[in-house]
Each structure stands twice: as C-alpha cells, then as structure tokens.
Amino acid sequence: MEMADCKTRRLVVDSGRPDASLIRAAGVALREGGLVAFPTETVYGLGANALDARAVAGIYRAKGRPADNPLIVHIDSPRVLNRYIDQIPPVVWRLAARFWPGPLTLVLRGGGVFPPEVTGGLDTVAVRVPAHPVALALIRAAGVPVAAPSANASGRPSPTTAAHVLDDLAGRIALVLDGGPSGLGVESTVLDLSGDGPVILRPGGAIRQDLEEVLGPVEVDPAVNGNAVAGSRPRSPGMKYTHYAPRAPLVLFEGHDPGRVAAGILADAGRLAADGRRVGIFAYSETAPLYDGKGYSVVVAGNRHEPDSVAALLYASLRRFDRLGVDVILAEGIAPDGLGMAVMNRLRRAAGGRVVTV
Structure with a gap:
C-alpha cells in the first residue's frame, strides 16, 4: 500500500470529535502494514506499525529517508511504556506527569522489542504520547505502537496540513487523515535520558526552561546549533541531515x-x-x-x-x-x-x- 503507484485516500475528520468509523478504518490500515498520515499537535506524522519491520521500512521508501535516521514511537499513554521499554528511569514518570500527552519525546535505553528500522540500529528508542485527539484515537484503534516521522519527503519542510502531505507523498502512502492545520507547527523536543544526564537532541514544543523546572540543568547537544560530529550516527531525528528545506537554497x-x-x-x-x-x-x-x-x-x-x-x-x-x-x-x-x-x-x-x- 505504500508503493509509489497506490492511490492515497484522504479522509476528513473532526479533530474535536473524530468519527469512530473513519478512525477504525485507519487503524486497520496501520495494523495490516499500511502507511497512514495523521495530524498531531506538532506537525503531521507518517505512521506505521512500529512492531512490523516491513511496514516501517515502507516509511523510509515513501519519504526517501536515510536508513540510519531513527524514528519516534507514538503510544497512547505512559501506562503502556512497560510493555516496550525494559529500562525506565524514575524521572520518566515525573516528565510524563508534566508533559504527556504533549510535544516531548524521550530517548530511553532498552526497547529491544522494536526492529532496527525503528531505532536506526541503536540500543535506544525514542517515544512520546501525542496531544491530539485524532492521533490518540488512531493509536488506540490500531492497537499497536505507531512509528511516525513527519509526513513529508525527506529533507522538505514538515507538513502542517494534509495538503502539504499530499504535495509530497500522494501515491506513496495508503491514507491521510485530514484533521485541519496542526497547532504548534514544529516537532516535539527530543530529550535523551540514556546517558549520565538529560540532553536535548532536538529542541521543540517542550522548551528548555520548562524541562529544567522538573529536571534541573539540561544540556543541549552541539548538533542543535549545526555542530554535528562528522561520521556520527544520529541519535534523534533532525540531528545530522539537512532538513526542512524549501526547493530554493x-x-x-x-x-x-x-x-x-x-x-x-x-x-x-x-x-x-x-x-x-x-x-x-x-x-x-x-x-x-x-x-x-x-x-x-x-x-x-x-x-x-x-x-x-x-x-x-x-x-x-x-x-x-x-x-x-x-x-x-x-x-x-x-x-x-x-x-x-x-x-x-x-x-x-x-x-x-x-x-x-x-
């Protein structure tokens, strides 16, 4: 369903009260290995069943995404973390209470249940709970964690409307849930908790000052300011490659x-x-x-x-x-x-x- 010659369906959903039958149809498409674009509070995501390596590989083909660029796993509640992550630092629960659902992604050790297509071959996994009624309803309908980068061609500006998704990916994905414009407009903050102290790998909707109210001092990875180490493997989306670029330089x-x-x-x-x-x-x-x-x-x-x-x-x-x-x-x-x-x-x-x- 994710091949370039498929027909992409566009289903308009009410973000306040998503139609249950439309959400069920999208959930079935995800569970059966299809690619579904959907709105979140940040930008539109391109989802696949995070437990299905073949489905996740379809994300990389549809987007033209580098294979070593890890994905974010979306879940519907912090309560299910224990199903997928075997090393959960206590601070995760404090962050979840403050920021989830919301634009904060946590990089955690463990997560061996996910295929390397999700983790970029790392021993960590990035996970978040989105704060959007359509996204949460879709994850629950699918009954699986959903791996989802932004729903755009790799390197292009991220999509904040369904029209942006179709501009880049029409014919390459099964379905787009059109829930209107996303609100925040930039992706989630990615916070690495896998090392000695918390490090922002990608700034986003959860700002540093708010994180520090919970954690104390938070470092910022040099790659945030464009100083990525040559030859290094990215630990988060948005760290290594040119992203978000319009066609003109x-x-x-x-x-x-x-x-x-x-x-x-x-x-x-x-x-x-x-x-x-x-x-x-x-x-x-x-x-x-x-x-x-x-x-x-x-x-x-x-x-x-x-x-x-x-x-x-x-x-x-x-x-x-x-x-x-x-x-x-x-x-x-x-x-x-x-x-x-x-x-x-x-x-x-x-x-x-x-x-x-x-």
Missing part, C-alpha cells in the same frame, strides 16, 4: 540587531537581483516594511517577539516560497530563546550551513 542571517540583519539581507538581495535572480525574503512583521517596493517576494512569518507565532507559520512559509518560484531565499533569524531555539534549529537545518552573522 536558503541563506540564514543571524544577529542581535534586527535593523542590521535587514540591512545585510537588502545588500545581498540587491546583488542577487542585479544578477537576474528572483529573491525571496523570509521576514517578520516588524521588519517586513523595510523590504516593500523593491520587487522581492516577501513572506511574513509572524512576530519576532512571539516565537510561538513564528513556529506556527514556519513550515507553511517555507513551502510558500516554492509556489512563488524564487531562486534564492534570504531569511531573518530570531533570538534562540524559548520556542525560538526550535525555530532557529529548523532554519539552520534548512540553510544547510549557509549562515551569515551580521
């Missing part, structure tokens, strides 16, 4: 002074436009007027002082540049505070090393 401009950042972008945009390049600018509401009337394709991604608004618009904004047909995108960064850390991580990944500090 993106250059990220970082700096503390928004005016200087905008001036740097305008200088580069002028040179590129003089060479005949169609320039896109990823901006915020405060600086967007600086680019008016200059012939550039400007996409406004929220307010730089409200990183939650930027996160909600981030991936849709990056995908919009594809429709605008630009040749290059010049993007403004924001302060990496709170949810801004997740936004900057995604923009740095999308830039693939093309970062200018001003």
